[in-house]
Amino acid sequence: MSVLSIVGMSFRYRGQSAATLQDISLDIERGEIITILGGDGAGKSTLCKTLNGIVPDQEKGEFSGAVLLDGRNIKNLPRSEVVSRIGLAIQDPEAQLFTDSVEEEVAFAPENLGLPWSEIDSRVRRALSVTGLASLPTKSPSALSGGQKQRLAIASVISLLPSVLVLDEPLSMLDPRGRAELLAMLDSLKQERSMTVILTSNSAEEIAVKCDRIALLDRGRLVGVGRPEEILTSPDRLESIGVEPPQLLELSALLSSEKLLNREQAFFDEETGAGRILSAIGGRGGGR
Amino acid sequence: MALVDIYVPKKSPLHGVDPRVKIISAVLLTVVCFFITDLVVLLSLLLYMQILVWSTGVNLKTYSSSFWLVARFSIILMIVWPFFDQVGQPILLDLWIYKPTLPAVLRALAIAMRIFIIASGWLILLLTTRHGQLVRGFVKLGLPYDFGISLSIALRYLPNFLGTIDQIKEAQASRGLESSRGNFVKRARNMIPVLIPTFAIAFRAIEGLSEALHSRGYGANPARTYYRDINMTVYDSIAVALIVSVAALAVVSKVLGIADF
């Protein structure tokens, strides 16, 4: 059963002529990692904010449809429950961190829920360990690297022990090392617990191999949902909606346009690519 | 630079004192100062406060910046004072409306010393207390938690703010903006390309922060708990009791004329 369901959801910011999100329906499976890919202005951030109720609670506009958590409409649930079941970390980590130390930052959320000290303590330890920050509990957030800050922002939401973690463009503000650390964190989240992760990005590079499903968002509409192999087939299609295709996908398209590869043999990761190229070269028989 | 970012990350005796004690002491010091008129007493108190400040492990650079900040203010005050206070004898100078008398100058000196003493009290607070603990101290003394959070956020953003202004100046300079030349009007106009981005960035940060606070459950439970809290020890309680009684004694005996200092 889906942990989170978006049913026919639309939202238009007040004063805008066009709706930012139009008729979105999506079932999120428990434990999956799903990436929502879309270009600038596609509605990724707005979509993230509808998932934990910030939209429409804090933003003025017209909202229709529903977001269901375990079958219940989040509109009817107490805010404390919504916020503790669905954790949202926004794009810019700088804007979120304001305490004296890493552990206090992570403790802020469970403190707000009024949890007892021992519960807060165990959640802080868990969140820091999952995000790879366990060695830095007393460090000042301002002294951290960009990648560490992003992971701290995520840790400070993980301490809510949410069933669903929503990460809005977590890679966009990071340098390569920060991105590598974050992707490694996603791997360990996947292995460790059945936390469902929804993340957004405007690039399929790097993220494609890490997720179970991909949803394409184009100007507020979902135009494709499925496994990466099903969705990442045409780099032109991705580019036309503003999404950066993986370089290797572009390579495979180039190879097939040069008749060196069949169209069905499109790939976007190194291993598959190596295999397909070598078999295409070595004899050209079989065709698969 | 930032006055608010002067916490000294060391372990001195004053670091271990509960923030509430330090806050109450700074407040009482401010009040009691005005009841002391004897210059010798003021000087001794001033020197005593400097010893306390140095005991925090403050580095020379921070200390001298704060010192000169207060000094500039005091010097101006001392120079201006005799315009308004011309009581007493003997008159030291006679320049039209500027007639400093010896008693007036001594009163000005007393005020200057009081400013230093008061500043020292608050400086000790800022040198030995992390922002989070400072705010926690105010909240436990009665400041509503929401105000406390606003204070925390302001303390955290102020240094950033100032740093950003420098970066903006650089960015605009590379588009040819001359910010340090021209007459007053021109320079004021040239501040616009620096101020507008500053405010725009601040507003965006505030927006992001409010979403983050919401997502982290701010306000979800009116009865919030605390992880790294501040706790009064026996020594803290004794210290407060002592300070309050000494202050009360000083004020009462001065007012009743029992003692003269």
Next chain:
Amino acid sequence: MNQSHVSISGLKFSYPDGTQAIRGVDLEIRHGERIGLAGENGSGKTTLCKHMNGLLSPSAGRILVDGREASSLGASEIAAKVGYLFQNPDHQLFCSTVREEVEFGLRNIGLGADEIGRRVARYLEMLGISHLAEHPPLALSLGLRRLVTVASVLAMEQELLILDEPIAWLDAKQKASVVGAIRQAGTEGRTTVVISHNMKLMAELTDRLIVMTGGSIRLDGKTKDILSDPAAMASVGLVSPPVTLLAESIKDALHFTRRIDTNEDFVSALRERMPGGGTRGTG
């Protein structure tokens, strides 16, 4: 004309608080070169570039731009010679319309109204944001704000262009506009220095790659040579583009001899290994 554009000798720089950001750099950049500057945060690359437009003065050593000391030039003089695109667009945007934003720099370097009008139209068109000319820049999305600052800097048409992470936060279409505009600048003979962590971008936009670590230059050579050398890349903590890594993994099987840092290189290399158009046969 391949004369020296930027000449740096023995450059050292320390911040007022004592941190030494640049520990002795010697560098010659010729007119028209397309340079990539890479390195971790704190390696000194941004600090080095800020010397090129006079924002910082060396603690020791010299930096000449077209034969003159960079820091001796006034703000509008240097702004006419050296363009600098800062990483954060929000540090620059302040006007009521996108048009005024692009005009700002052009006015500061003393261009006439006609020329200003011509350039504004040209660069808004090039970046695909002509339809936003009367829009307030501060109300735009981050990607569009970025495009506005790119237009504002490129419109000044300086001989030397320094671009700090020009495609950060841009989606695929916006990125294509910016890459095209930077390539165009290169075609028009301008010297470009691109600072980026994105090695795909370096492969597309640069011929020469300089990598800094800890305040000094560690690698300086042809972009293609460095990006396709796994040992060199590893030594400075960088990762080659995916296509290079793929080529590495199959190079023994296919006997690639080319250096590969773009998809086009890969295809060419594959063709070379497959006589007869590549429909049949072994390498």
